[in-house]
Amino acid sequence: MSKDPPVILACDVGGTSIKLGLVRNGRLRARAEIPAEARRGLARALERMVHQGRALCREGGVDSRELGGLGLAFPGLIQPRTERILSTPAGKFDDAKELDVPARVARALGVPTLVCNDANAALAGEWRFGAARGCRSAVMMTLGTGIGTSAIIDGVPLRGEHGQAGCLGGHCTVTLDGRICPCGNVGCAESEASTWALPVQAREHPGFRESRLAREPTLDFATLFRVAARRDALAMELRDRALRVWAGTLVSLIHAYDPAIAVLGGGIMSGGAVILPRLRRYVARHAWTPWGRVKLRPAALGNDAGMLGVAWLLEQRL
Ligand SMILES: [Zn+2]
Secondary structure (H helix, E strand, O other): OOOOOOEEEEEEEOOOEEEEEEEEOOEEEEEEEEEOOHHHOHHHHHHHHHHHHHHHHHHOOOOHHHEEEEEEEEOOOEOOOOOOEOOOOOOOOHHHHHOOHHHHHHHHHOOOEEEEEHHHHHHHHHHHHOOOOOOOOEEEEEEOOOEEEEEEEOOEEOOOOOOOOOOOHHHOEOOOOOOEOOOOOEOEHHHHOOOOOHHHHHHHOOOOOOOHHHHOOOOOHHHHHHHHHOOOHHHHHHHHHHHHHHHHHHHHHHHHHOOOEEEEEOHHHHHOOOHHHHHHHHHHHHOOOOOOOOEEEEOOOHHHHHHHHHHHHHHHHO
């Protein structure tokens, strides 16, 4: 048996683009990004990932026989052991639940596959190679289109019977009389403070027409923080509410999983210097941690965390 660690083709599937990388030993040797074309389905996307993977092998000087497997980080719930995709983002990759991804990859590339929730992949990456390196127990909250969460306890990535453990922190109720979330629950953190929910909340607010937000072409959190900094009343109200939702979710993750460190990632984090200090203050005040304080750190690996994480998880199985 060769002592060389295998090369993994790591694919991080998002709603608009798919990031691909050849990973060996926790390092990306070659990378590419292709459009997700999510409405055309996952089967078509898989064909393009395989095609791009072969091109990356040629580019990275990797003999395709050195390829040890394909790791797929996907924005949905994944049944552990069977790799079945149990849920997909609304209107995207609708065929995914019917697909036998490992069988398709085995036919195309002759290698094993690991399919993993994208937030779980990101935390695995940050835990082995990034902000949570060296910690036995860690949680992560990813703030973006939705809210992704993940937990590792005593060195073991949490999965549960159906792959739901730890990754539904964004779908815990923060408002009992809140709106119905697409997941079916009431007043989820994600339906109260995420990029997809923000324009709906802003436009429903009676103060919207008087707010500067009404004149902004894009209603995302970067816009919200910028307009709130100019003391627009509605922007400040929505910003402060979102910060409370995220902070409350973080305290719930801390109470549920007892981590030493909480990693904060996602596109929203890069837009708001205000976020981390506010979350730190809230957690210091409200988290019940009589032993001391959970460290709050920004993610260190950016867009690479999911690829490095899913590659590492697959490597453990080979
Ligand atoms: Zn929900």
